[in-house]
Amino acid sequence: MSFLHQFKSLISYWLNEENEHSLHSPFVYDLYQKVIKKKPLAKSCYEKIEQVRTQFLNSDKEIELTDLGSKSTLKGSNKISTIASQGITKRKYCHFLDRLADYLEAKNIVELGTSLGINTLYLSCEASRKVTTFEGNPSLVAIAQAVFEGNKRNNVSTIEGDINDTLPKYLQQASGIDMVYFDANHTYEATMNYFKLIRKKCKDKACLVFDDIHRNAEMEKAWKDIKDDFEVTLSIDLFQFGLIFVDPEIRKQNHILTF
Ligand SMILES: C[S@@+](CC[C@H](N)C(=O)[O-])C[C@H]1O[C@@H](n2cnc3c(N)ncnc32)[C@H](O)[C@@H]1O
Numbered sequence: 654m655s656f657l658h659q660f661k662s663l664i665s666y667w668l669n670e671e672n673e674h675s676l677h678s679p680f681v682y683d684l685y686q687k688v689i690k691k692k693p694l695a696k697s698c699y700e701k702i703e704q705v706r707t708q709f710l711n712s713d714k715e716i717e718l719t720d721l722g723s724k725s726t727l728k729g730s731n732k733i734s735t736i737a738s739q740g741i742t743k744r745k746y747c748h749f750l751d752r753l754a755d756y757l758e759a760k761n762i763v764e765l766g767t768s769l770g771i772n773t774l775y776l777s778c779e780a781s782r783k784v785t786t787f788e789g790n791p792s793l794v795a796i797a798q799a800v801f802e803g804n805k806r807n808n809v810s811t812i813e814g815d816i817n818d819t820l821p822k823y824l825q826q827a828s829g830i831d832m833v834y835f836d837a838n839h840t841y842e843a844t845m846n847y848f849k850l851i852r853k854k855c856k857d858k859a860c861l862v863f864d865d866i867h868r869n870a871e872m873e874k875a876w877k878d879i880k881d882d883f884e885v886t887l888s889i890d891l892f893q894f895g896l897i898f899v900d901p902e903i904r905k906q907n908h909i910l911t912f
Contacts, residue, residue: 655869662867666892669909680903681887688756689891689912693748698778703744705800706771709737716792721815721838733769733796741768742836742864746893747775749912750834750862753896754782757860759831763787765816765847766837770797776834777806785810785827787819787837817843820850830855836864841871848879857900866895880907 673690676682693699712733730736742750754762754776760783762776767788777784786809788794794813801809812819816837833851835844844863852861866876876895880888886905887898891912 658869658873659867662873663892666867666890666909670911671908672911676908678887678903678906681889681906681908684756684889685910688749688752689889689910691752693745693752696751696778698774699748701804702747702771702774702778705774705804706737706741706744709733709769709771712737716790716796719790719792721789722840722843736793737769737771742772747772749894751775751778753860753862754779754832757831757858761785761830762832762834763827763830763851764834764836765820766835767797767811768793770800772834772836773797773809774800774804774806777801777809780808783808783810785812785823787812787814787816787823789813789815789837816847820847824850824854827854831859833859833861834864835862839865839868839872841875844872844875845878848875848882852884852899855899857902859899861897861899863895863897865893866890867892 673682673685676685714733715731716733718731750772760781762782762784764773764776764784764786767773767786773784773786776782788797788811791813794811798811801811812823830851833855835847848861855861863876863879866872879885879897884899885897886900886903888907889896890909893912
């Protein structure tokens with residue numbers, strides 16, 4: 654069912670995607686050229702992060718699973734190697750998120766869903782950024798924290814527990830968020846709930862990135878409703894990710910862009 658849904662969504666994406674030639678908004682054109690289309694820089698931190706990913710891919714360890722009602726695609730696998738190969742952000746997309754953080758000059762980043770901490774390593778690779786990452790599985794929190802310590806990431810705070818409980822508490826004292834990566838609970842209800850809670854604490858120029866917007870019918874509906882939200886001024890569908898801006902200075906527009 655989900656495979657068929659993704660296939661249909663991909664066909665629709667291919668038929669509707671635009672490139673730089675159809676972009677009239679200077680902001681979207683600049684973002685497309687400098688972040689979406691741009692080839693990855695060879696930052697010195699990248700190689701070390703990929704070595705950590707390789708260690709996980711070769712690991713024969715298993716962890717305790719926690720049911721967080723998140724519609725995981727891992728089908729109950731508790732092997733670290735399976736999580737590393739199927740359950741975390743791929744290198745190309747981690748590079749994109751790092752470029753986006755650079756472009757936004759993001760200082761205050763929130764990541765929902767830490768898992769093994771690989772993408773968090775990318776988000777925190779500049780010391781000027783502070784990253785707050787949320788994870789509900791205690792075994793994964795322990796692994797990720799060891800990774801952050803081993804890589805001297807003093808700019809990462811890990812918040813352990815069910816995001817349904819921890820996010821509202823965190824947001825009571827949070828403000829000035831520049832970038833959010835939604836990569837935890839891929840259900841309609843959770844996605845809408847986290848979006849509504851978090852956007853109030855974001856800066857005008859902030860970017861909210863939703864992972865896997867075409868994964869299933871629930872995520873598709875969440876993406877549609879988020880795009881239609883009256884405060885959302887710009888949406889960009891990259892198939893893997895949906896990007897949202899709530900900047901009142903941008904006129905309302907939706908794009909599907911080649912990535
Ligand atoms: C796709 S993985 C995150 C991958 C990570 N962002 C990366 O790319 O390296 C999603 C994670 O979210 C966690 N998660 C899902 N639902 C959650 C919830 N309600 N509360 C806390 N964590 C949750 C899962 O345990 C899982 O580790």
